[in-house]
Amino acid sequence: MTDVFHIVAGQEISGASFLLDPSMVQAYTSAVEESSPVYRDAMLVPPTAIAALGVRTILKELALPPGTLHAAQEMSMSRAVAAGEELSCAAKVTQSSQRRGWLFVVVEFSLADHGGKAVLDGRTTLMVPLQDS
């Protein structure tokens, strides 16, 4: 695990794989009250679910303090992803800077399928409270 307060731009975050377990996907679509038939009928996974689970995998490695906020999000989808697929995650910190009592951390990540082909790329900006450091 990496201490977010000592992270530097360019630092890679150890990759991990995660399974888009159908029950987990169902719990997600239920929680966000996603009603589009494309997810229900074809068992596809909402892009925000893929991103959220990918970001969770990454952030587990950063030991973020409570109260961390999500400031911005970018995502780019390459193909639809079905429940049951396993994705691998590669991520890198591209920015780490302090401003007005917050540490701003930008993480770029790429989620790939079993064959190594990218399915979703993203960029997450976090605001980490410095008073908790």
Next chain:
Amino acid sequence: MTTTAEAGHALPELRKAVTQEQINRYAEASGDFNPIHLDAQFAAASSFGRIVAHGMLVLAFLSEMMTTAFGSAWLESGKLKVRFRAPAYPGDEVTTFGQVTKLTDQEGSRRAVCAVGCRNQQGEELITGEASVAIEAQTG
């Protein structure tokens, strides 16, 4: 695709009520147990003064609007860039908004570019940004 891909066309608006129960379920589903979303005492000491919903929960509403508007093309080719400007609180009603701003040709495909976001019941913008999606080539 259910939305007419013409500049100026409005995307279908969605309204969602945010509840603490929903936030709790989202925490379980996403694995994000940050106490600012779940612990009233912790959240009271934060800059917001009370519990706030996960930004990605509110972003899911916006993504649902894009799926409603563009169908599976959103899953296959969508791009999204947003800022979380203000939080949603339990009890808020969030409304998504969006409008096709232009059509562009990129890497051999035509894309609909949309200004998108979410507002609360006071009209305050919670999320703003841009989304785009590949659309079928228009003929005629």
